[in-house]
Amino acid sequence: MTINKRLLLGDEAVAQGAIDAGISGVYAYPGTPSTEITEYIQTHAKDVRSRWCTNEKTAMEAALGMSYAGKRALVCMKHVGMNVAADAFVNSAITGVNGGLIVLAADDPSMHSSQNEQDSRFYGKFAMIPILEPSSQQEAYDMMQYGFELSEQLHLPVLMRVVTRLAHSRADVEVGGKAEQNSLKPDNERAHWVLLPGNARRQYSSLVEKQSELLDSAEQSPYNKMLCDADRAELGIVACGIAYNYVMENNPSATGIPVLKVSQYPLPVAAIKALAAKCKSLLVAEDGQPVVEEQVAALLGADYELRGRFSGALPRMGELNPDNVGEAMGIAVKQSFSAAKNVVARPPALCQGCGHRDVYDALNRVAAEYPNARIFGDIGCYTLGALPPFRAIDSCVDMGASITMAKGAADAGLYPAIAVIGDSTFTHSGMTGLLDAVNDNSNITVIISDNLTTAMTGGQDSAGTNKFEAICLGLGVEPSHVRVVVPLPKNMEEITRVIREEIEYKGVSVIIPRRECIQTLNRKLRQKRAQN
Amino acid sequence: MKKDIILAGVGGQGILTIATIIGEAAAKAGVNLKQAEVHGMSQRGGDVQSTLRLSTEPIYSDLIREGSADLIISMEPMEALRYVPYLVEQGWVVTSSHPYKNIPNYPDEQQIVEELESLPHTVMLPIEDLARQNNMPKSANVVLLGMAARYIEILSPEELRESIKRVFASKGEAVVEMNLRAFDLGLNAQCAQ
Ligand SMILES: Cc1ncc(C[n+]2csc(CCOP(=O)(O)OP(=O)(O)O)c2C)c(N)n1
Numbered sequence: 001m002t003i004n005k006r007l008l009l010g011d012e013a014v015a016q017g018a019i020d021a022g023i024s025g026v027y028a029y030p031g032t033p034s035t036e037i038t039e040y041i042q043t044h045a046k047d048v049r050s051r052w053c054t055n056e057k058t059a060m061e062a063a064l065g066m067s068y069a070g071k072r073a074l075v076c077m078k079h080v081g082m083n084v085a086a087d088a089f090v091n092s093a094i095t096g097v098n099g100g101l102i103v104l105a106a107d108d109p110s111m112h113s114s115q116n117e118q119d120s121r122f123y124g125k126f127a128m129i130p131i132l133e134p135s136s137q138q139e140a141y142d143m144m145q146y147g148f149e150l151s152e153q154l155h156l157p158v159l160m161r162v163v164t165r166l167a168h169s170r171a172d173v174e175v176g177g178k179a180e181q182n183s184l185k186p187d188n189e190r191a192h193w194v195l196l197p198g199n200a201r202r203q204y205s206s207l208v209e210k211q212s213e214l215l216d217s218a219e220q221s222p223y224n225k226m227l228c229d230a231d232r233a234e235l236g237i238v239a240c241g242i243a244y245n246y247v248m249e250n251n252p253s254a255t256g257i258p259v260l261k262v263s264q265y266p267l268p269v270a271a272i273k274a275l276a277a278k279c280k281s282l283l284v285a286e287d288g289q290p291v292v293e294e295q296v297a298a299l300l301g302a303d304y305e306l307r308g309r310f311s312g313a314l315p316r317m318g319e320l321n322p323d324n325v326g327e328a329m330g331i332a333v334k335q336s337f338s339a340a341k342n343v344v345a346r347p348p349a350l351c352q353g354c355g356h357r358d359v360y361d362a363l364n365r366v367a368a369e370y371p372n373a374r375i376f377g378d379i380g381c382y383t384l385g386a387l388p389p390f391r392a393i394d395s396c397v398d399m400g401a402s403i404t405m406a407k408g409a410a411d412a413g414l415y416p417a418i419a420v421i422g423d424s425t426f427t428h429s430g431m432t433g434l435l436d437a438v439n440d441n442s443n444i445t446v447i448i449s450d451n452l453t454t455a456m457t458g459g460q461d462s463a464g465t466n467k468f469e470a471i472c473l474g475l476g477v478e479p480s481h482v483r484v485v486v487p488l489p490k491n492m493e494e495i496t497r498v499i500r501e502e503i504e505y506k507g508v509s510v511i512i513p514r515r516e517c518i519q520t521l522n523r524k525l526r527q528k529r530a531q532n
Numbered sequence: 533m534k535k536d537i538i539l540a541g542v543g544g545q546g547i548l549t550i551a552t553i554i555g556e557a558a559a560k561a562g563v564n565l566k567q568a569e570v571h572g573m574s575q576r577g578g579d580v581q582s583t584l585r586l587s588t589e590p591i592y593s594d595l596i597r598e599g600s601a602d603l604i605i606s607m608e609p610m611e612a613l614r615y616v617p618y619l620v621e622q623g624w625v626v627t628s629s630h631p632y633k634n635i636p637n638y639p640d641e642q643q644i645v646e647e648l649e650s651l652p653h654t655v656m657l658p659i660e661d662l663a664r665q666n667n668m669p670k671s672a673n674v675v676l677l678g679m680a681a682r683y684i685e686i687l688s689p690e691e692l693r694e695s696i697k698r699v700f701a702s703k704g705e706a707v708v709e710m711n712l713r714a715f716d717l718g719l720n721a722q723c724a725q
Binding site for chain 2: 005007009112165166168169170171172242244245246248249321322323326333334335336337338339340341342343344345346347348349350351381384388530
């Protein structure tokens with residue numbers, strides 16, 4: 001076989017690995033840092049079903065359906081997407097799988113583009129399934145083939161966890177040939193799939209029984225191995241996922257530090273006990289939350305000297321890097337220059353000419369007339385309305401929470417309660433909340449700021465485009481209180497009047513300011529020019 | 533041999549294109565490479581950064597250690613200063629001198645220049661002006677790459693030129709030509725200093 005090397009982002013390595021492993025479908029909702037996986041498959045594999053899903057739960061369930069039918073499927077999301085998909089995800093471990101199924105969660109330690117730094121490995125442990133955590137782009141590629149085989153062999157979904165620094169970093173990857181897709185072969189064993197308590201108990205019992213097989217697989221995994229081994233040492237290191245790179249960057253062999261590289265879970269306990277037996281203390285280096293450190297502490301007991309994020313050897317939060325890992329290994333940082341004096345933060349901002357700007361301009365004008373008004377925001381570009389010069393929103397929690405929090409606050413007597421939500425976020429998880437509000441006749445004003453795209457993550461298609469009025473009417477919003485405006489400075493008088501009228505209406509109203517995102521608009525114009 | 537490079541700028545200034553050109557040249561030359569990028573939030577007019585690690589030896593970390601970057605290439609002077617803690621003692625800073633002021637509290641320009649000049653090796657040029665005067669306003673980033681080319685060392689300016697041809701090939705002959713001119717402009721402006 002000829003060696004074929006490509007320069008790939010971690011995300012692209014995952015995507016190419018999945019294509020080469022013969023997936024028939026990728027199911028995903030965009031989210032940094034996972035988005036590029038699906039985008040790559042969309043442009044590089046026409047024979048793989050790859051359209052964006054409405055949210056992570058619909059993605060997870062559709063992938064499970066494809067697995068049921070016998071084919072291989074990949075699900076991708078950012079870490080917080082796991083919360084949305086969790087019901088389907090946890091229960092997919094109970095049903096088990098037919099065609100191989102990999103769930104890829106991209107975590108964001110240090111919250112570069114997220115509202116928390118939750119660690120998806122907890123979900124894998126919770127669901128009792130194997131977890132793969134590549135340390136490099138090459139492993140990300142190789143582990144796709146490996147993971148699909150493991151999934152089919154154990155009849156379980158496999159969780160792959162990557163972090164921002166792997167997802168968004170490029171390196172050379174050796175790629176191999178492409179496997180055939182599985183043929184259609186549904187699992188006819190209904191007892192696997194109909195999770196009535198009788199079946200569910202049997203399925204769960206079989207999942208519990210499989211745990212020793214999962215452990216064996218991790219103990220023998222080619223991705224878990226001892227490096228720089230020594231007979232006796234002061235310090236040994238358990239290096240998980242990408243943390244392995246930061247450990248190796250600090251050259252542990254030079255100081256005789258044995259390293260156990262861990263890239264497959266459940267935790268290989270025999271290997272860890274063996275390492276602990278020959279070292280006076282252990283350092284656990286893991287990006288994200290101290291998931292492994294907690295388990296190793298339980299394994300070795302309170303008397304063993306364990307170092308990591310809990311002990312303070314590594315920072316309790318934020319991503320690892322070669323400097324903080326080096327310090328935990330006793331290697332000081334050598335700065336030649338301290339931080340410059342004339343540097344200030346440069347936060348992101350809404351683009352010039354963006355329609356969200358006109359929406360906030362109008363909202364701020366009207367809100368000034370109602371001192372008790374509260375504006376419940378949501379997640380997307382329009383969250384930047386929280387920053388100066390607008391400072392327009394009072395909350396931003398999770399996708400869809402604007403409508404439901406406004407409803408709860410209105411139920412408590414707050415008035416005016418206003419929700420601002422983007423078009424993609426509305427279809428992701430705003431619609432169900434709007435139905436609650438309609439059924440309760442809650443006194444809220446919902447603004448669906450429709451820029452015809454999922455802008456924050458780079459302009460992916462938005463599931464509800466051209467359907468919003470129909471959706472709102474279908475959910476039962478009064479037709480006279482579904483209002484559409486065009487967010488442009490010249491329409492300011494009309495927009496503020498509409499907002500005022502709908503605040504005055506005692507019930508659910510929806511205002512849809514609609515104008516295309518200027519980024520996607522410019523991209524289309526450029527493409528058109530290039531064609532002419 | 534190794535070269536650790538930090539690319540800096542503001543969202544939309546084209547630093548990822550510089551990274552692509554260097555990356556493509558490294559791949560062609562068989563030099564090991566790791567390149568971390570910032571995607572997402574910070575592309576909306578916030579600060580953006582990419583780290584490029586080039587080496588003839590295997591590379592582990594995607595991130596650069598403090599005090600070990602050989603070169604900072606920046607599309608904006610304050611953004612160049614942001615990464616000074618990463619600079620190695622005798623490292624080079626190659627930066628545009630043109631401030632990008634999209635924040636109300638942008639520091640005093642003169643003080644930024646002074647702080648940059650207090651570093652051992654700083655090269656500063658008004659690349660936007662150069663690019664505009666030469667009718668290539670969109671290629672300011674490639675002018676900057678030209679300026680930085682001689683300090684990359686592990687790859688020659690000629691290898692970078694060849695890479696520009698491949699990276700822009702899909703956009704047509706005119707775009708390739710313009711970017712080659714932009715590259716040479718930076719390279720020669722730098723010689724003239
Ligand atoms: C559960 C979850 N999934 C995905 C994301 C990533 N994400 C943040 S904003 C956003 C898109 C928002 O699109 P839209 O509501 O249309 O607003 P726009 O950015 O276009 O203004 C996505 C996908 C997230 N934060 N949480």
